[in-house]
Amino acid sequence: MRVVRLAAVAMLSCVTSPALCHGAQELGHHWDSAAYLGEMRLQVLVICCTACALVVGSWIVRAVRKRQAGR
Amino acid sequence: MQPLLETCDLTKTYKLGRNRIKTAVDRLNLSVPEGVVFGFLGPNGAGKTTTIKMLLDFARPTKGSATVFGRPTTDPSTRELIGYLPEQPYFPKFLKPVEVLSIHASLAGVKRSSVKPIALNCLKRTGIEEYAYTPISKLSKGLTQRVGIAQSIVGDPKMLILDEPTSGLDPIGRRHIRDLLLELKDEGKTIFLSSHLLSEVESTCDIVAVLKSGKLVACGSPEEVTNGNSVVNVETQRLAPEPREALKFLHVGVEQRAETTMLSVDPKQVYQVMRVLETHAVSIIRIDTKRESLEEAFLRLAA
Amino acid sequence: MIRVWLIAKTTLLENSRKQVFHVLCLLMVAVIASSSLLSILTEGVKLKILKDLCMTCMMFGGAVLAIALGATGIPNDVESRTVHPVLARPITRVQYVVGKFFGTFITVGIGVGAMALAFGVLIYAYEHSFDTFLLTATGFTLLEVAVVAAVATAISTAASPAITAVVTFLIYIAGTTKIGYLGGMIERSSSGSVGGVYRLIYHVLPNLECFNLKTALVHHDVVPTTYLIQVAVYGAVYTAFVLLAGCACFARREV
Secondary structure, three states: OHHHHHHHHHHHHHHHHHHOOOOHHHHOOOOOOHHHHHHHHHHHHHHHHHHHHHHHHHHHHHHHHHHHHHO | OOOOEEEEEEEEEEEOOOOOEEEEEEEEOOEEOOOOEEEEEOOOOOOHHHHHHHHOOOOOOOEEEEEEOOEEOOOHHHHHHEEEEOOOOOOOOOOOHHHHHHHHHHHOOOOHHHHHHHHHHHHHHOOOHHHOOOOHHHOOHHHHHHHHHHHHHOOOOOEEEEEOOOOOOOHHHHHHHHHHHHHHHHOOOEEEEEOOOHHHHHHHOOEEEEEEOOEEEEEEOHHHHHOOOOEEEEEEEOOOHHHHHHHHHOOOEEEEOOOEEEEEEOHHHHHHHHHHHHHOOOOEEEEEEEOOOHHHHHHHHHO | OHHHHHHHHHHHHHHOOOHHHHHHHHHHHHHHHHHHHHHHHOOOOOHHHHHHHHHHHHHHHHHHHHHHHHHHHHHHHHHHOOHHHHHOOOOOHHHHHHHHHHHHHHHHHHHHHHHHHHHHHHHHHHHOOOOOHHHHHHHHHHHHHHHHHHHHHHHHOOOOHHHHHHHHHHHHHHHHHHHHHHHHHHHHOOOHHHHHHHHHHHHHOOOHHHHOOHHHHHHOOOOOHHHHHHHHHHHHHHHHHHHHHHHHHHHOOOO
16 A cells, blocks of 8 residues: 555656746746735734734633632 | 642543534542652543543643642643653664653753753663663663653653553563652652552552542552452361351351362451351361452452 | 753654655655656757656645654554653653654755755756755755644644544645635635635645745746745744744643
């Protein structure tokens, strides 16, 4: 089974590498593309907001539990 | 004095299907004082390993709580002072025992300069220092078990949780480990021991707890767990029908043999039985007291 | 940190002994090395196409390695129960998962480094000079690999190795083509709810194409430093967030 799995991974790599190999003209300069930059910035913003919300949420939950335990 | 390990209504349930719930541990209340060897017994599926998993925070209890050193078991700092031996210890096969112990010593917080000497010392204590540099893949089950025991004592823990520590060991190895456990107890360590080898538990443990279907059915010293269940065996000449009838009223076990009769008497009824035998002039060949062994107590409580 | 490093070191030693690591690394290095033979078979094959092929091998090979190693690390430890003595130590689940991730990442980094070395030697053989931008392109390939390894590690905390590998591979392919393919699907979708689903997937998937500096390497283009900094920050933030999600998942898991 291990040999079969290894062979499958190796075959997939050999077949897919050239398939993903685009010509330079197709890709273009995505560092100039507003879509790429906008998407990156949006994701970083969403991640930071989610992380902040989780941190604040856990503080609130901890404070509420402490107060309930104190009573 | 606060117990070192305490559980309060510790419960663990699993959902098996739509409306089926299995209770692996049911409102377990344990109290383990410091410096004792605590035997944790039970048949297969009683909930011993599940309890140990909850004590080490491998699984979270459904209800109840457990504390070690006064701190909740969910606090990772409790494990600084705990050494654990799983039922069948597994280590990365390519590592050598000294490397395994070095990693665990470092994880336990041992200073870098002391890691290797401590690792080699622990291997020496478990009697496998000559295998320190042999890959784990080349060691037998018994030797791997000893590596596991060595791994549990590296870092000088205050408490040891050992699940079947003598599993896979030959009689010499079992004796060695039993002596090691008594040595560790003399050093002031608390040992929480789960084992199926009841003769060893009886000779090693100060306190014994018996679990059955997730519930605690007995807890105390081995004498307390087996106490009140001694039997006095009286061997007499072959009994005639009259004394036999008289003894039946006393609910004495009578076993007629070829030449003799064996009576199994509750210690509280010994004097009454002796009076009956004296009245009927029965000759007594032999009297001995057979104390219930821990194995018999275990079968009585947990079977 | 010492505990994280210990877990990472053990993972590195373990992964470096796996057959899949040796086979993939050797295969990719062999493909890169043998790509120069194309000039014998086909007329007018330019260095640019060779660079394109080698860079793609490096990126894809790194991703596949990250998936293969990341998908199996934690599940194998849990199944073989080698995780029990480790988690019985004063180590948090977060430290364990992060340590496994770093171990996987360093192993894949060694593989990608070997491929980059073969690539560098090939370029030197053709151009008789060393292109320093290859180091930047390799660095960003490693960043892409870190994202993929983080996704594989995170999913492996809850799923089996096979499911983790398949899902991570699909995320990799989708992340590489999302701006063009998914973006087009969103524009073409008429239904609001379907478009909403596409939009959600679009914004959740990692944008892996931004780590691809192949065009710049091939055509000697100048990539703005601000872009590189933004991509580096994006890669680090996405990796950290995905890893933390995996840690949260593993913290609840019974082992």
